[in-house]
Amino acid sequence: MSLILCGFKSCGKTTVGRQLATRLNLPFNDTDMMIASFYSARYNNGRQCTPRDVFLIDNGLLFRSIEAEIINSLPTTPALVALGGSTLMNKMNRVVIQDKGFVAYLYTPSDVLWQRLTAKDAPWPLFLEEDNKERFIQIYQERRKVYENVADTTVDTTGKTASDIAEELAKGYDHGFK
Numbered sequence: 001m002s003l004i005l006c007g008f009k010s011c012g013k014t015t016v017g018r019q020l021a022t023r024l025n026l027p028f029n030d031t032d033m034m035i036a037s038f039y040s041a042r043y044n045n046g047r048q049c050t051p052r053d054v055f056l057i058d059n060g061l062l063f064r065s066i067e068a069e070i071i072n073s074l075p076t077t078p079a080l081v082a083l084g085g086s087t088l089m090n091k092m093n094r095v096v097i098q099d100k101g102f103v104a105y106l107y108t109p110s111d112v113l114w115q116r117l118t119a120k121d122a123p124w125p126l127f128l129e130e131d132n133k134e135r136f137i138q139i140y141q142e143r144r145k146v147y148e149n150v151a152d153t154t155v156d157t158t159g160k161t162a163s164d165i166a167e168e169l170a171k172g173y174d175h176g177f178k
Helices: 013-024 032-041 053-059 061-072 091-100 110-119 133-150 162-174
Strands: 004-005 028-030 081-082 103-106 153-154
Touching: 004 013, 013 028, 013 061, 013 081, 013 162, 028 032, 032 053, 032 061, 032 081, 053 061, 061 091, 061 110, 091 103, 091 133, 103 162, 110 153, 153 162
Parallel strands: 004 081, 004 103, 028 081, 103 153
Antiparallel strands: none
16 A cells, blocks of 8 residues: 655645654655656656656646646555645546555644745746745645545644654555555
Protein backbone atom coordinates (compact mmCIF):
# COMPACT_ATOMS: atom_id res chain seq x y z
CA MET A 1 0.00 0.00 0.00
CA SER A 2 1.27 3.47 -0.86
CA LEU A 3 1.31 6.23 1.70
CA ILE A 4 0.27 9.56 0.22
CA LEU A 5 0.92 12.86 1.99
CA CYS A 6 -1.33 15.84 1.38
CA GLY A 7 -1.51 19.30 2.85
CA PHE A 8 -0.92 22.95 2.11
CA LYS A 9 2.33 24.18 0.55
CA SER A 10 5.11 24.37 3.15
CA CYS A 11 3.44 22.02 5.64
CA GLY A 12 6.39 19.62 5.35
CA LYS A 13 5.21 16.97 2.87
CA THR A 14 8.53 16.70 1.03
CA THR A 15 10.74 16.87 4.12
CA VAL A 16 8.62 14.39 6.06
CA GLY A 17 8.15 12.26 2.95
CA ARG A 18 11.87 11.82 2.34
CA GLN A 19 12.50 10.83 5.96
CA LEU A 20 9.51 8.52 6.04
CA ALA A 21 10.41 6.83 2.75
CA THR A 22 13.86 6.07 4.16
CA ARG A 23 12.37 4.67 7.39
CA LEU A 24 9.88 2.51 5.52
CA ASN A 25 12.29 1.56 2.72
CA LEU A 26 9.87 2.84 0.09
CA PRO A 27 10.59 4.79 -3.10
CA PHE A 28 9.81 8.51 -2.71
CA ASN A 29 7.78 10.46 -5.27
CA ASP A 30 7.25 14.22 -4.99
CA THR A 31 4.63 15.10 -7.59
CA ASP A 32 5.76 18.73 -7.92
CA MET A 33 9.30 17.59 -8.73
CA MET A 34 7.93 14.93 -11.08
CA ILE A 35 6.05 17.69 -12.93
CA ALA A 36 9.24 19.74 -13.27
CA SER A 37 11.20 16.70 -14.51
CA PHE A 38 8.46 15.76 -16.96
CA TYR A 39 8.36 19.31 -18.34
CA SER A 40 12.15 19.50 -18.58
CA ALA A 41 12.35 16.25 -20.54
CA ARG A 42 9.38 16.83 -22.85
CA TYR A 43 9.32 20.58 -23.46
CA ASN A 44 12.59 22.10 -22.26
CA ASN A 45 15.27 20.05 -24.08
CA GLY A 46 16.28 18.45 -20.80
CA ARG A 47 17.15 21.78 -19.14
CA GLN A 48 16.23 21.66 -15.46
CA CYS A 49 13.46 23.85 -14.11
CA THR A 50 11.46 24.15 -10.92
CA PRO A 51 7.76 23.44 -10.38
CA ARG A 52 7.32 27.20 -10.00
CA ASP A 53 8.88 27.75 -13.45
CA VAL A 54 6.36 25.36 -15.01
CA PHE A 55 3.47 26.99 -13.15
CA LEU A 56 4.43 30.47 -14.37
CA ILE A 57 4.44 29.48 -18.05
CA ASP A 58 0.69 29.93 -18.44
CA ASN A 59 -0.63 30.57 -14.94
CA GLY A 60 -0.78 26.88 -14.11
CA LEU A 61 -2.67 25.38 -17.06
CA LEU A 62 0.21 23.26 -18.36
CA PHE A 63 1.23 22.48 -14.78
CA ARG A 64 -2.26 21.10 -14.01
CA SER A 65 -2.31 19.08 -17.23
CA ILE A 66 1.04 17.46 -16.46
CA GLU A 67 -0.03 16.97 -12.85
CA ALA A 68 -3.07 14.94 -13.96
CA GLU A 69 -0.80 12.73 -16.09
CA ILE A 70 1.60 12.26 -13.19
CA ILE A 71 -1.21 11.38 -10.76
CA ASN A 72 -2.61 8.80 -13.18
CA SER A 73 0.83 7.26 -13.66
CA LEU A 74 1.78 6.95 -9.98
CA PRO A 75 3.07 3.48 -9.17
CA THR A 76 0.68 0.76 -8.11
CA THR A 77 3.43 -0.79 -6.00
CA PRO A 78 3.97 0.59 -2.49
CA ALA A 79 5.61 4.03 -2.48
CA LEU A 80 5.68 7.22 -0.47
CA VAL A 81 4.08 10.09 -2.39
CA ALA A 82 4.10 13.80 -1.51
CA LEU A 83 1.36 15.65 -3.37
CA GLY A 84 1.41 19.26 -4.42
CA GLY A 85 -0.69 21.53 -2.22
CA SER A 86 -3.48 21.95 -4.77
CA THR A 87 -3.44 18.47 -6.33
CA LEU A 88 -6.57 17.36 -4.51
CA MET A 89 -8.57 20.37 -5.66
CA ASN A 90 -9.11 18.46 -8.92
CA LYS A 91 -11.95 15.96 -8.46
CA MET A 92 -10.42 13.37 -10.81
CA ASN A 93 -7.10 13.57 -8.95
CA ARG A 94 -8.99 12.91 -5.70
CA VAL A 95 -10.62 9.79 -7.13
CA VAL A 96 -7.31 8.43 -8.44
CA ILE A 97 -5.41 9.24 -5.24
CA GLN A 98 -7.96 7.53 -3.01
CA ASP A 99 -7.56 4.37 -5.13
CA LYS A 100 -3.74 4.51 -5.00
CA GLY A 101 -3.18 4.25 -1.28
CA PHE A 102 -3.61 5.55 2.24
CA VAL A 103 -3.84 9.35 2.43
CA ALA A 104 -2.38 11.27 5.38
CA TYR A 105 -3.14 14.97 5.77
CA LEU A 106 -0.37 16.99 7.41
CA TYR A 107 -2.42 19.63 9.19
CA THR A 108 -0.55 22.85 9.89
CA PRO A 109 -2.27 25.95 11.32
CA SER A 110 -2.82 28.79 8.87
CA ASP A 111 -0.75 31.30 10.88
CA VAL A 112 2.28 28.99 10.78
CA LEU A 113 1.90 28.46 7.03
CA TRP A 114 1.47 32.18 6.41
CA GLN A 115 4.74 32.89 8.23
CA ARG A 116 6.56 30.22 6.19
CA LEU A 117 5.12 31.35 2.87
CA THR A 118 5.78 35.04 3.36
CA ALA A 119 9.28 34.52 4.75
CA LYS A 120 10.60 32.95 1.54
CA ASP A 121 12.46 34.96 -1.11
CA ALA A 122 10.41 33.65 -4.01
CA PRO A 123 6.78 33.08 -2.98
CA TRP A 124 4.67 30.57 -4.85
CA PRO A 125 2.61 32.30 -7.58
CA LEU A 126 -0.54 31.96 -5.48
CA PHE A 127 0.81 34.62 -3.14
CA LEU A 128 2.28 37.25 -5.42
CA GLU A 129 2.06 40.91 -4.45
CA GLU A 130 -1.60 41.32 -5.37
CA ASP A 131 -2.60 38.50 -3.07
CA ASN A 132 -2.97 39.07 0.63
CA LYS A 133 -3.58 37.24 3.87
CA GLU A 134 -7.37 37.30 3.47
CA ARG A 135 -7.07 35.50 0.14
CA PHE A 136 -4.63 33.02 1.67
CA ILE A 137 -7.08 32.26 4.51
CA GLN A 138 -9.90 31.73 2.00
CA ILE A 139 -7.78 29.28 -0.03
CA TYR A 140 -6.52 27.59 3.13
CA GLN A 141 -10.08 26.99 4.38
CA GLU A 142 -11.24 25.65 1.00
CA ARG A 143 -8.33 23.25 0.77
CA ARG A 144 -8.52 22.16 4.38
CA LYS A 145 -12.07 20.89 3.83
CA VAL A 146 -10.93 18.88 0.83
CA TYR A 147 -7.86 17.48 2.61
CA GLU A 148 -9.99 16.40 5.56
CA ASN A 149 -12.57 14.74 3.30
CA VAL A 150 -9.99 12.81 1.30
CA ALA A 151 -7.56 11.87 4.07
CA ASP A 152 -7.69 8.55 5.84
CA THR A 153 -5.85 10.11 8.77
CA THR A 154 -4.74 13.56 9.90
CA VAL A 155 -1.46 14.36 11.62
CA ASP A 156 -1.32 17.65 13.48
CA THR A 157 2.17 19.02 12.80
CA THR A 158 1.94 21.74 15.45
CA GLY A 159 5.12 21.88 17.50
CA LYS A 160 6.54 18.74 15.89
CA THR A 161 9.73 18.25 13.92
CA ALA A 162 9.73 16.48 10.57
CA SER A 163 11.34 13.54 12.32
CA ASP A 164 8.52 13.42 14.91
CA ILE A 165 5.90 13.44 12.16
CA ALA A 166 7.72 10.78 10.14
CA GLU A 167 7.97 8.58 13.23
CA GLU A 168 4.26 8.99 13.97
CA LEU A 169 3.35 8.04 10.41
CA ALA A 170 5.84 5.15 10.34
CA LYS A 171 4.21 3.64 13.45
CA GLY A 172 0.78 3.99 11.85
CA TYR A 173 2.02 2.45 8.60
CA ASP A 174 3.64 -0.47 10.43
CA HIS A 175 0.34 -1.16 12.22
CA GLY A 176 -1.83 -0.75 9.13
CA PHE A 177 -3.22 2.58 10.41
CA LYS A 178 -5.68 0.80 12.67
